[in-house]
Amino acid sequence: MNNINSYRVFEQNEKEVKNERDYVLYWMQSTRRFHYNFALEYAVSWANKLNKPLLIYEAFSCQYRWATDRSHTFMMQGMKEHLDIAAKKDLNYISFCEREPGQIDEMFMNLSERASLVISDEYPIFIINKSNQKYSQKVDVSYITVDSNGIIPLGITDKDPYSAYFFRKTMQKQFVEAYTHPPRQNPLEDLENDNEIESLSGVVNQFPDGKKALEDIPTFINTLDINHSVQPIEWEGTRQAGLGMLGQFIQYGLMDYSEKRNDPDENKTSHLSPWLHFGKISPFEIVRAIFEHQPEGWSLDKITYNKGSTGGFFNGNPEIADFLDELITWREVGFHFAHHRPDYDKFESLPDWALKTMNEHRDDPREWTYSYQEFAEAKTHDELWNAAQRQLRQEGIIHNYLRMLWGKKVIEWTPDPETALEYLIDLNNTYAIDGRDPNSYSGIFWCFGRFDRAWQERPIFGKLRYMTSKSTRKKVKLSQYLDKYGDQKSLL
Ligand SMILES: Cc1cc2nc3c(=O)[nH]c(=O)nc-3n(C[C@H](O)[C@H](O)[C@H](O)COP(=O)(O)OP(=O)(O)OC[C@H]3O[C@@H](n4cnc5c(N)ncnc54)[C@H](O)[C@@H]3O)c2cc1C
Structure with a gap:
């Protein structure tokens, strides 16, 4: 039916495909693009097989942990771009921004009642992972997720890789095979039945506000009960x-x-x-x-x-x-x-050596400790750390190298490693535009030893890799960076 590697395809329930229904439904959740998208390609191949039109449903929850004006704006800009493309190309596409919790659920369930089957995106963490588990049980048809996350299909590995070196071996063995089976550039070109799906307006008009949201993104976002203190960034989410x-x-x-x-x-x-x-x-x-x-x-x-x-x-x-x-x-x-690893975001998921060494140094005296608010407001004694945090607050990113230092120092300046982990996850996922990603957890947990090895033992850190602002200042070029974000230079 298609050339998609079976290691990318995950059947979420054991329900049947209902041929007599009106369309194939693709729920676009994490792979938010019409191009190079295995899940969309897979949905197109099902639509062709059943000779049905394809309905693409892209929705967006009003409330999720760490929701801010920043993350909402970026996401909605991308949805607006899709809406314009869909209008030009006459796609059966529904773009829906939820105003009240539960609306996505209702809309999706209504759409699924007319669907022969549901295809969605495989994504290993956060709300998408949970929503796939939940909705695959709620619908009465087959629900399949397809992985477009990376080059190496998620189903190729049979257990969690404990180090980058270990995973690199797998990557090296699989790269050529995976890379030479890419997703199609424009899967929608292959769709055979492009009939307009009738009487969708009944479902869509159920929540007229949500449909209009993309016409004026800031006004819509203002009405939501989310964290409005984190402002949108300059980059556009298209x-x-x-x-x-x-x-x-x-x-x-x-x-x-x-x-x-x-x-x-x-x-x-x-x-x-x-x-x-x-x-x-x-x-x-x-x-x-x-x-x-x-x-x-x-x-x-x-x-x-x-x-x-x-x-x-x-x-x-x-x-x-x-x-x-x-x-x-x-x-x-x-x-x-x-x-x-369903426990990917839990302290206990760290390797044994890291847990042991942190425990041994749990009671080491800390020269400085700060509250979450002090970290968030960049009020530590360390100018370089404050600069990184200011960049994060203002621009939604931290320079790659400084992000490691930023994470390591929070371990040193909190009463215990569990508190450090909690603060880092909250800071990263609230302010970072790329937060709430598997990479967020890789980066943060790397500071605590995940994918790393034991180093020379020191106070507080034990055998975790250690970094200092002093050596960072010597190692990398920072003068313009500090001019821009350093203490006194920048107003929060
Ligand atoms: C404490 C901490 C928190 C982090 N939080 C996030 C996060 O929320 N989201 C996120 O995407 N990355 C995170 N990272 C990883 C890394 O810092 C960012 O991916 C990188 O800075 C993004 O910038 P770039 O796109 O210019 O990277 P480039 O250097 O241009 O790299 C290209 C791509 O490779 C990947 N990449 C690069 N470095 C890493 C790395 N160390 N680990 C994993 N992937 C990497 C990213 O997808 C990146 O976009 C975090 C790292 C640390 C130490």
Whole structure:
């Protein structure tokens, strides 16, 4: 029926496909794009098989933990872009922003009553994972989720990878096979039955406010009971903006990536994490665009399995290899971990050595401790930490290298590691535009030892890897960064 690797397809219930019904329903939850989307491709193939039209339902919950004006605006900008495309192309597409809790549920259940089957996105964490579990039980037809998260299908691993090195071995073995089976660029082109689905207006008009929300995003958001203190950022949540960011990175950052990515003053990383998080851009299209910049004569044949070492695998440009190690190994290790570990966000999920060493140092005296509010307002004694937190508050991101320091210091300045973890998850997921992602948990839990190894023992940290602001200041270029976000320079 299609070429999608079975390791990407997850049957969520054992219910039947009802041929006599009106359409195939694709519920777009995390892979929010019409291109390079395995779930959409899979839904199209089902629609063709049953000779039915396809209904795409993209909705968005008004209330979820850490909901802010920032995350809502970014998401809704992407939905508005979809609404415009759908209108131009006459797609059967419903875009719905919930005003009151429960409306998404009602709308989805109503739509599912006319569906032959439901296809949705596989996503290992947070509300999407839970909603797939819940709705697959509530509907009376087959409910299938499809994984478009990364290059390496989630179903390939059979347990949680304990280190990046371990996962890199899997990645190296699977890369060529996975990469040469990409999602179709424009799956909707293959849809055979593009009849308009009749009498959907009854369902859609049920909540007229939600339908109108995208016409005036700020006004709609203002009426919601969410955290309004976290403001929208300058970047737009559209696919167009994400592709623009990719183009800029390839032009200005990629060839300096290895040398300059750690220097906050250089600004040479891709900044793609927000669009990756909201599913606006596919890792496949990023890798394809990046491969075009391999040296002449390079091809996939040059790739050699290298037992999990970082070098000597892609065997092309080293800058490209370094970038792809972040985009594939480091990004996807967290997705695979969460896929196998429902406790991915729990302190107890940390490796035994890390739990043991933190316990042994639980009562070590702390020179400084701060409340959540003091951290949130960047009121610590450390100018560099405060600068990183200010960048996070104002722009919704922290420079990659400083994000590690930012996380490590909270461990040092809280009464115990459990409190540190709770604060970090809340700070990250409230302010970061790319927060609430498997990568959020990889990054934060990495500070506590996940995917890492034991280092030399020290107070408070025990054997966890240790970082200091002093050595960071020596190691990376920061003067412009501190001019912009340092104490006195920036008003919160
Ligand atoms: C405490 C802490 C919290 C973090 N929270 C998040 C988060 O909420 N969301 C998030 O996407 N990332 C998070 N990270 C990982 C990393 O910092 C960001 O992915 C990266 O800074 C995003 O910037 P970029 O897109 O310019 O990265 P680039 O350097 O351009 O890398 C390209 C892509 O590779 C992936 N990547 C890069 N570095 C890492 C890494 N260390 N771990 C996992 N994936 C990586 C990201 O998808 C990124 O967009 C966190 C790291 C730490 C230490």
